[in-house]
Amino acid sequence: MIIVIGAGPAGLAAAEAASRNGSDIALIDSSPRVGGQYWRNRGTVKGYRSGRADQLFSKISSAKSITHISEATVWSIEKEGDLFRVNYLQGGEESSLTAEKLILATGAYDRSLPFPGWDKPGSMTPGAAQAMLKGSGVLVGKRVVVAGTGPFLLPVATGLAESGAEIVGLYEANSPIRWLLSLHALLLNPGKFAELFYYGNLLKRFKISLKFNRAVSSFADGSATVSHINSHFMVKSQREKIVHTDVVAVGWGFLPDLTLGGIVGCAQRVDSDGTTIFAVDGEQRSSVENVWIAGEATGIGGADLSLIEGEIAGLSASSQSISPSKRFTRIRKEIFANALKRSYPIGDGWQSWPQESTTICRCEEVTMHEIRESVTELGAEDSRTAKLFTRAGMGLCQGRVCSRNVSEIVGGLTHCSVTDGERIASSNRPIASPISLGLLGDGKK
Numbered sequence: 001m002i003i004v005i006g007a008g009p010a011g012l013a014a015a016e017a018a019s020r021n022g023s024d025i026a027l028i029d030s031s032p033r034v035g036g037q038y039w040r041n042r043g044t045v046k047g048y049r050s051g052r053a054d055q056l057f058s059k060i061s062s063a064k065s066i067t068h069i070s071e072a073t074v075w076s077i078e079k080e081g082d083l084f085r086v087n088y089l090q091g092g093e094e095s096s097l098t099a100e101k102l103i104l105a106t107g108a109y110d111r112s113l114p115f116p117g118w119d120k121p122g123s124m125t126p127g128a129a130q131a132m133l134k135g136s137g138v139l140v141g142k143r144v145v146v147a148g149t150g151p152f153l154l155p156v157a158t159g160l161a162e163s164g165a166e167i168v169g170l171y172e173a174n175s176p177i178r179w180l181l182s183l184h185a186l187l188l189n190p191g192k193f194a195e196l197f198y199y200g201n202l203l204k205r206f207k208i209s210l211k212f213n214r215a216v217s218s219f220a221d222g223s224a225t226v227s228h229i230n231s232h233f234m235v236k237s238q239r240e241k242i243v244h245t246d247v248v249a250v251g252w253g254f255l256p257d258l259t260l261g262g263i264v265g266c267a268q269r270v271d272s273d274g275t276t277i278f279a280v281d282g283e284q285r286s287s288v289e290n291v292w293i294a295g296e297a298t299g300i301g302g303a304d305l306s307l308i309e310g311e312i313a314g315l316s317a318s319s320q321s322i323s324p325s326k327r328f329t330r331i332r333k334e335i336f337a338n339a340l341k342r343s344y345p346i347g348d349g350w351q352s353w354p355q356e357s358t359t360i361c362r363c364e365e366v367t368m369h370e371i372r373e374s375v376t377e378l379g380a381e382d383s384r385t386a387k388l389f390t391r392a393g394m395g396l397c398q399g400r401v402c403s404r405n406v407s408e409i410v411g412g413l414t415h416c417s418v419t420d421g422e423r424i425a426s427s428n429r430p431i432a433s434p435i436s437l438g439l440l441g442d443g444k445k
């Protein structure tokens, strides 16, 4: 038996590939339907690559050897001899399943950077705006500003516009000129031109103009301040504009979800852009025997890379051969993923956006002033000590949202670069999802 955790593009491709030789597969996901973040749906998937989604969905539902366990959140994994015991919460009960092999495809979540008003009603991530639309059919507002960095802003802005929102601003923080550094990646992935053309047409249809080198530097009471920024993300103070809007959807790329692999003990490394990811080999094998990891958890690279990584992981875990063309496809997609990192970097200048009163850790309500004080007055020299002084990152989300930002703010204040050890430590947590002591005490079903 192989347990695949995560039913996004990577997990679906892994389960489908592994099922080709009849391997027994349990596909576990916390959502009610398969699809993950990209293909989150209420029946049918719309938009770019929807054909690929339909194909995979129908293969998964017709494969007799795949059992889909939905609305099940894995909160821990234990090793029992040669087996892995996967503990999950479903419908208010705790259950578990054992298997010899695991494929982890737990994806990523939006990265947020703090600015004055990022914690106010009406401010959210593009992923949240899109999840509400795709998952529940809810439009977050009539007038929406979409901002941040990365190609993900395009499907969000056009998706909201297609559903009736007026996109009153679409702001990319980086310059398109950066793509000149990666022309080879575009030539190796010509399909990306078609995707660009697809979104370009939608922007034209909805009269949305994409503006570069700009960021939402504050938001309050329906007014967003949009500032021109330089390549380090420092605000050019003389150049700003007020935009009236119901919602600002601001996102800064993605952070891989490392929790389950971290619990199992899979080795991690720090990527060239400072993001902690899992170290895997050419067949997606992690450092732990019989654990494969695929998709965004091994590096942010988009749905195409997740799909090929998932397929390779599924083939490898079920002892099927992997053709050289699949290995080459993975390399091509990785080259494109590296181009994304070069084209959409996050400049350190964002650390000048928060005011002293701006909240940095929302769960524990820790402000910029308190983080600064922990360094300048209390002598914290690293983020771990700053966290102990302020409780930043110790709340319900366990630092998922703020820990990287806190490390980088402390690094900026102490003029010391954040170490790989610090980055890895702040990306890991011992429990994947909250579980009540009552449920733990009652035991498993």
Ligand SMILES: Cc1cc2nc3c(=O)[nH]c(=O)nc-3n(C[C@H](O)[C@H](O)[C@H](O)COP(=O)(O)OP(=O)(O)OC[C@H]3O[C@@H](n4cnc5c(N)ncnc54)[C@H](O)[C@@H]3O)c2cc1C
Binding pocket: 005, 006, 007, 008, 009, 010, 011, 028, 029, 030, 031, 035, 036, 037, 038, 039, 072, 073, 074, 075, 105, 106, 107, 108, 109, 110, 126, 127, 128, 130, 131, 152, 155, 156, 254, 257, 260, 294, 295, 296, 297, 301, 302, 303, 304, 306, 432, 433
């Ligand atoms: C909010 C959001 C929206 C996105 N929308 C787009 C888009 O419109 N277009 C685009 O090109 N890219 C989009 N992306 C990027 C996109 O996620 C990836 O390119 C692609 O979906 C990654 O696939 P994946 O299989 O690695 O992970 P995901 O698609 O993220 O799938 C991971 C799955 O694992 C499940 N999971 C995680 N932890 C657990 C657990 N403990 N227990 C049970 N299940 C678990 C999650 O519920 C999820 O379904 C989006 C990313 C995010 C975060």
